[in-house]
Amino acid sequence: MQASLRCGAQTRNGETCRAPALRGKARCRMHGGAWGSGAPFGNSNAIKHGFFTGEAIEERKLVRAVLTEAEDLLRELSTRRRC
Secondary structure, rough: OOOOOOOOOOOOOEOOOEEOOOOOOOHHHHHOOOOOOOOOOHHHHHHHHOOHHHHHHHHHHHHHHHHHHHHHHHHHHHHHOOO
């Protein structure tokens, strides 16, 4: 038991976990070494809202570019009126 590999996962207090790693794994049962731990395959939770789809990212880039152009135009117009 004393010679077994340790988990090494970072705990909440910033130290490393001192529990023994499971046989054939790099982590203990509490930090992902147990069978069935972790996110499900396919991770359907990540695509539920569609915020990170390619289409949504392109739309945000377009909106950001339009806003930047509008801000530049407003700055240019305000400096022309002062002169």
